[in-house]
Amino acid sequence: MSERIDVSIEHRHAPPEDGRRHPNTCPKCGSHYRDDELAEHLNVCPQCGHHFPVHARERIKQLADPDSFVEEAAELRSDDPLAFFDLRPYTERLAEAELSTGLGEAMVIGHAAIEDKPCQLAVMEFGFMGGSMGRVVGEKFARACEGAAERGAPLVSVTTTGGARMQEGILSLMQLPKTVCAVEDLRDAGGTLISVMAHPTTAGVLASFASLGDVLVAEPGALLSFTGPRVVQQTTREKLPEDFGLAESNFRYGHVDAIVPRPELRPALGRLLRLFADGR
C-alpha cells in the first residue's frame, strides 16, 4: 500500500507534458541533467533509473570496443517510390531527418568487437523518422545478416522504432518478410542473432526480425508491443494494465529472455558473444 502513496506524491510533482519537457529532464522523477552528466551515466537517470533514449552513434560507442566499429553501407539513401505526399512530401521529411540526425537512414550497420569478441552491429535511430523501417532499413538489416554470416560473427541488433514506414506504402510492409528471410539465411549459415529491444520496439519491427533473435534482451521500461497503447485503448475501449506492453509485462508473459539495465548491457553482450563463439 505504501508504494501507492509514493506514486501519488510522485505525480503531484510530475514534470510537464512530454511536448514541453526538456529532453534532459527525466519524465519519471523530474531530475534535470547536463548533456555530459547524462552521457556519463549512459543516458540512464542516476536518480530513478529511467532509461533515456540513446542515439545510434552513441549506442555504438557504449557497446563496441573503442575504435573497433567499421560502418558499412553508409551510402544507402531512400528514394520515394510512391511519390508520397501527405501534409509534406516524403523527400522533404527524409532530407530533414538526415539533417537533424546526421545519419543517412534510421539504421547504422557495421562490424565491431564487444569485449574483444567480433560481432556485426545493426543499430536503429529513433530520431530518423521515428526509427521507421523502409526499404533502406530493410536492406541494411539484410546486409548485416549477410555480413554476420560471412564473418561467422554473431549479429547484435538494437531496435528503437515505431514500425514500418508508411510513406513507402506496401513496400515498407515487404521489409517484414525481407528481414525475416535474411534472419533465416543467417540461421542456415549457423549464425546467431542477439536482439536488444530498446524503447520503443513496436509494430512491423517487433513483428519481424526483432522477435527472431536467438536471445531476446529488453531494456527496462521499453514499450514492446505490436499495437501501441493509444490505439488499443481507442479500438477496444479496454482498460489497459499499468504496464501494458512494457518490457516487464513481456518478461512476465514469457516473450523476452532478460531485461538488462543499460550499464549491464555491454558485459551481458560480451558474455553471450563468448558463449556463442565457444560453441562453434
Place this chain on the structure above:
Amino acid sequence: MAGEAEQLRLRSQLSRLRGLPLLRGAKLSGELERLQKQLDRVVSEPSDEEIWRSVELARNPDRPYTLDYVERLLDDWFELHGDQHHGDDAALVAGIGRFHGRTVVLVGNQKGRDVKERTRRNFGMAYPEGYGKAMRAMELADRHGFPLLSLIDIPGAYPGVTAEQHGQGGAIARSQALMARLRVPIVACVIGEGGSGGAIATALADRVLMQENSIYTVISPEGCAAILWRDAGEARKAAAAFKPDAAHCLELGVIDAIVPEPESGAHADPDHAAQLLGDALAESLELLESQSGDELRRQRRVRFRTIGNIPATR
C-alpha cells in the same frame, strides 16, 4: 480522369506489364483477354476514386470469405481447430482438403457474415492463437509434402490487451519465419483486405496473388490518415497516397499476378469468383510443381530479399 501525359505514362506502363513474366500465371488461365481488359481499366485509370472503390469492394460485407471459397474449391475439407496451447481462434481457419485432385493444406482469415458470427470471428482479426494454429497447419503440410494455400482477408491483427500479452508481434514474426523454411509450394492470394502485419504473417509465399478488387496495405487508410493527416476522415487521401490496389501492387512487384473478378466484383457472383480464383491457384501451383523443396525455399527467400530493391542495389 488522369491528364494526357499521365495517360501516356500509364499506357506505356501497361505495355511493359504485358511483356513481363509476372503475368504468366494469369495468361495460362485462358483469361488473358479478360484480364487485360480489366487491367486496361484499372491501370489506365488508377484515379483516387478507383483506388477508393477497391477499398470499398475489398470491405464489401457480401464479398466471399475464405470458407465460401473452401466450399466451392476444395473437396473433403477437414477443418483443424486450435493452436494446441491456448485455444481456437475463429478469425483464422485452417484445414486439409483436396484441390484439383491433390491434398493441400489451406489457411485463411475468416470474417463473419452476421452480427453473431462477426463477433465470434472477431471481425476477422486474428489473435496470436490464430497464427499458432496456422503454423501448426503449415508444419503438417511440410511434414507430408502437401502444398500450402493461404487466403488473406484481414483488416489487421487484433489490437487488444490479451493479444499483446499472448505475444502478437512475436507470433507474426514466427509465422513468417516458418513460411521461409517450408519445403512445399506456397501460394497466397489476398481476397479482400490484406491488412499489414496481420496479413504478411501468412503471406510469405512462392507466388502471391491479389484479387482484382482487393487491397494490400501497410496500415489501414484510416490509421494512416489519423497519423499523417491527424484526421481519420482523410482516409481517401491516405489511400490515394499509398496506393493499396492490386494494379499498383503488381506494378511495384509486390505480387505476381492479379486474379480477375466478375464484372461488378466478387460479391456479385461468388461461384464465378471462386472459379477464377481456383484457376489462378491451380496454375500457380503448377508453375511451382517441378521445383525441389530446397529450390522452392531458396527462390522464395530471394523473392522477398529483392522485392522493391532500392535503386543503388538493383
